[in-house]
Amino acid sequence: MERLREFAKTGKAKETAERARVLLDEGKEPDSIMKGALIPAMDEVGDLFQKGEYFVPEMLVAARAMQRGLEVLKPMLVASGVEPMGKVLVGTVKGDLHDIGKNLVVMALEGAGFDVIDLGADVPPEKFVEAIKEHNPKVVGLSALLTTTMPAMKDTVEAIKAAGIGDQVKIMIGGAPLRQEFCDEIGADFYGPDSTTGRNYARDVATGEA
Amino acid sequence: MDIWKDHSQEAKKERWKALWAMEDLPRPLWFIPATPVLAVAASWLVKKRSVTGLFMDRDVQLEQSLKFNRFFGLAQRWWSQDDFVLHLQPQMGVGVFASAFGCEVQFPLDQMPWSRAFIKHGDPPEKVYELEEPEADAGLLGLVLEFTEHFEKKAGGKYPMAMTDLQGPMDTAYLVWDSIDFMVAMYDNPREVHHLMRMVTDLIVKFVKKQRELSREFVPAHFPPVYLPDGGGVVVSEDALAVLSPHLYEEFSLPYINELSEEFGGIVIHSCGNFEHQLPVLQKVHNLKGINFGVTETRFEAVWDAFGGKTCVIPHCSAETIVADFRNAAEWISHVMRRKTTNRGLALMVVPAVGDAHQITLDVALGRKTNINMKELALMGRNVRRLVEGRA
Numbered sequence: 001m002e003r004l005r006e007f008a009k010t011g012k013a014k015e016t017a018e019r020a021r022v023l024l025d026e027g028k029e030p031d032s033i034m035k036g037a038l039i040p041a042m043d044e045v046g047d048l049f050q051k052g053e054y055f056v057p058e059m060l061v062a063a064r065a066m067q068r069g070l071e072v073l074k075p076m077l078v079a080s081g082v083e084p085m086g087k088v089l090v091g092t093v094k095g096d097l098h099d100i101g102k103n104l105v106v107m108a109l110e111g112a113g114f115d116v117i118d119l120g121a122d123v124p125p126e127k128f129v130e131a132i133k134e135h136n137p138k139v140v141g142l143s144a145l146l147t148t149t150m151p152a153m154k155d156t157v158e159a160i161k162a163a164g165i166g167d168q169v170k171i172m173i174g175g176a177p178l179r180q181e182f183c184d185e186i187g188a189d190f191y192g193p194d195s196t197t198g199r200n201y202a203r204d205v206a207t208g209e210a
Numbered sequence: 211m212d213i214w215k216d217h218s219q220e221a222k223k224e225r226w227k228a229l230w231a232m233e234d235l236p237r238p239l240w241f242i243p244a245t246p247v248l249a250v251a252a253s254w255l256v257k258k259r260s261v262t263g264l265f266m267d268r269d270v271q272l273e274q275s276l277k278f279n280r281f282f283g284l285a286q287r288w289w290s291q292d293d294f295v296l297h298l299q300p301q302m303g304v305g306v307f308a309s310a311f312g313c314e315v316q317f318p319l320d321q322m323p324w325s326r327a328f329i330k331h332g333d334p335p336e337k338v339y340e341l342e343e344p345e346a347d348a349g350l351l352g353l354v355l356e357f358t359e360h361f362e363k364k365a366g367g368k369y370p371m372a373m374t375d376l377q378g379p380m381d382t383a384y385l386v387w388d389s390i391d392f393m394v395a396m397y398d399n400p401r402e403v404h405h406l407m408r409m410v411t412d413l414i415v416k417f418v419k420k421q422r423e424l425s426r427e428f429v430p431a432h433f434p435p436v437y438l439p440d441g442g443g444v445v446v447s448e449d450a451l452a453v454l455s456p457h458l459y460e461e462f463s464l465p466y467i468n469e470l471s472e473e474f475g476g477i478v479i480h481s482c483g484n485f486e487h488q489l490p491v492l493q494k495v496h497n498l499k500g501i502n503f504g505v506t507e508t509r510f511e512a513v514w515d516a517f518g519g520k521t522c523v524i525p526h527c528s529a530e531t532i533v534a535d536f537r538n539a540a541e542w543i544s545h546v547m548r549r550k551t552t553n554r555g556l557a558l559m560v561v562p563a564v565g566d567a568h569q570i571t572l573d574v575a576l577g578r579k580t581n582i583n584m585k586e587l588a589l590m591g592r593n594v595r596r597l598v599e600g601r602a
Contacts, residue, residue, distance in 0.1 A: 011397065052487055055455040057393040064394065097324055100453075103390055146321075176483075 001028075001037045008041035008069055011061025017068040030076035034113065038069050042111030046196035056100065059195070063107030070110070084115040086206040089131050089169075090141035091119030093152040098145035101175055101195070105141055108199040114206070125152070125159035132165050139202045142188070144175040153178075154186040161187070170205050174198055217287060222295045226437040229522060230499060232554050238546075239557035240598045241294035242591055243526070244282050245372075245435045246275040247301035251322060262317040265302050266353075268360045272298070275361075279369065290591020293557070295437035297429055298365060299372035300357035302350050304447075306374060308385035309349030310413055311341055329387040335399040338387065338406050344413050346420040358424045371425035373418060375432045378446035378479075379410040379466040380454075386410070396458050403462055411466040415473050418444060433480055434502040434524055434559050443476030443499040452483025452507070456491045468496045478522070484508050489516045500524055502559070510546055519552045526559035543597040560594050 004019040023033050045062040048054035054062075088109050092102045099121045109116045117135050119127060132140060140160070144153050153173055160166050172190040173183055183191035190210070192198035204210035213224040214236055229239050251261045263270045279296045286292060305315040305325025315325045329337045347355055354374045362371065377385065383406045384392055395403050422428040422440060431438040431445040438445060450463060471477035478500035479492070484507040492498060493516070500522030501513055510525050517523055527542050536542040539560055550556055 055458075055487075056453040057396055057458055058455060060390060060394050061397050095318070095321055097326075100389055149321075 001033070004033070004037040004069065005041045005044075008038055008065045009044055009062055011058065011065050013061070013065040013068040016065040017072050020069040020072040024072070024076065030073040030080060031082045034070070034073055034077065038066055038073075039112060042066055042108065045111075046108060046199065050194060050196055056104065059104055059107065063104075063111060066107070066111045085113040085203065086139075087115045087117060087135055087137040088139045088141060088202050089117045089119065089128070089135060089137040090143065091123035091128060091131075092121035092143045092145075093149055093156055094122060094124045095152050096144050096146050096149035097121045099143075101145065102141070102143040104195040105143065105174065105192075105198045108195040109202055112199050112203055114202060125156040128156050129159050129163045129165065132160065132169055133163075137169055138205050139170045139172055141198060141202075142171065142173045144173075144178070146177070150175075150177060150182065153188075157186050157188050170201075170210070172198055172201055217291050219295055222293050223437055223439075225293055226295065227439060229555060229557055230438065230442055232519075232522075235553040235556075237599055238550070238553050239293040240594055241292045241436075241557065241559055242290060242594075243433070243435050243559050243561055244278070244294055244296075245299060245301070245433065246278040246282075247271060247299060250274045250278055255321070260319045261322065262319070265317055265323060268300075268357045271301070271357065272361055272364055275299070276365065285591065291595055292591055294435070295370065295429075297370045297372045297435070297437075298361045299432065299435075300354045300361065300374050302354060302374065304375050304377050304381075305385055306350040306354055307377060307382040307410065307413060307417070310344035310351050310417075311349070311386045311409075313349075313386055315350060325385050327386060327388045329391070331388040331391055333388070333391070335391070335395050335402040338402045341386075341406070341409060343409060346413070346416040348413075351417055355420060355424060358421055362424065362426055367426040370427040370429045370437070371421075372429045372435065373421060373432050373445070376414065376418070376444070376446050378448045378450075378463075379407050379414065379470075380450040380459075380463040381447050382410045382414075383407055384450065393453075396454075396462055400461070407462060407466050411469055414446075414470065418474065430474060431478065434478075434526065436478070436500075436524065436557065438478065438499075441475050443478055443497070444470055444474035445478040445480060445500075445502075446470065448479045448481050449483060451479070451481040451485035451488045451492075454488075456488055459488055460491050460494070464491065464494060471496045471498070478502065478524075482507065486512045489513065492516075500555070500557075502526065505542060510542075511549055514550065518550065518556070519554045522555040522557060524557045524559055526561055540593065540597060543594060547597065547600065558594075558598065 007015040007019055020033060045054060049059055090102055090106055092099050106116050106118050119131055142153050142156055144150055157171055170189045172192055173188045174192045178191060180191045190201045192201055201210060211221060213221040225239055228235060251264055254261050264274060275298050283296055303323030305323055308325045309315045312328045313325045315323055317323050358371060387406060428440045429438055430440055476497040476499035480502040482504055486508055498521050501517060502524040505525045505527045513523055527539050
């Protein structure tokens, strides 16, 4: 397990998949492999990012390794009836094409065992509303990089509330120009300055702690 | 002429020359960044007015730039008396170099220009070998050169001609190649990454020389909009500094930055984001003439301790909003004035209202304020001047 964790943490995708397969062959439960190696590896990656020891490329290759490992485990996880942590819907708001931050959040959430529905970039408020109704996520994450697209974030929050679904989903926001004050002003539930914080919040929502 | 009392544009230029020469200045330089097209575009956007004509019509761009310079020149003369040197700049956004590689640039109705990657997410890295070596006038660069000629012809050399928006080799490569895949390729396909970096660097050299040829007084700077005499270096945006680990930056960007520095007589680097982790690598840049950064992300003291008095340090902050751990720009400027150990190489840039992306208020985000309110600019300028001159 320790080797698998190290492979995932250091972004060795091929080795991660191979090691996951070996552990399955040795009779380890897929759920214990995920919770004992892959999720802790991504937690560690998130911590290293927050500490300034890992940067975006290192996060990306680690997340890719994690995904390769999960691909090996997924059929067994499904077969054994293991449920994901919950659904999270994410997207970059209308008018904004930037998706690096949003993608990092997606990877962090997937690494934590969430089922993530990624709506992509330049997503209009009505698409968020439709997707929430269709997928019934626990959390919706809105991303914006530009000061000029921050108003679209407010529009999206308003659209979700106007559709009468504001109570069934928590809204978290993130992006370089944002601050807690803006989150409070537009009525979102949570502001996360980085992907790890966003993941932790989604985890708290899923476990009923938020 | 006492360049510190005279407020002519020529006197301001002399102050900048003294700054780049690392002379012991009687006070730090300070300036309000008034890049005309970007300031006008920001104003139009908050009024929900399309900026397409501003960016794509040479007559509209020139007319608006001249109008802005007239008003800003007056505000400078009567109130702010900052060190900004009025100029013209052909400006079509951040994607002009990427467009030369076939990237589509869009001018949406309610946004600044965008560009779309040529090598898209999921494309094989080998697609980089399909790129053709662009000429200096490829894509929108041809239009930039045409604007340069037109501005020179119509404005008669009244203002220096600033370089168009030069996103450095790494920033441009990010635009040409889907940024996520590009970063992963640094681990998986380093040869392909270097191939693209080589091509972008060659294009930058070709283009900058060409725009220089067409300009009476060429200023090889775009942002920060400093006055940098031709031959004294080139300014590049290098925002990749913030997101890359030092070893990747050193391997994939530093060699090309050093090439540009050697070609143009030095280099001034701009980056948004926190790049304090890159300060040791930046010590390896050849002939580093200056560093520009936002103080909400990178701390002034971190950069000053590494480079203060040795190379130009050009921090920028917003005038109206919270600045890092300080309540406002005035507190921050006072902090800088206490913390600096010399005036050599120190220039403070104060961004009016919109522009400080990090502490923006809802009012600003919703367009209730614009960044070219001349009265506010003038008052702000007067207050900053008092602080910098130690009279507040």
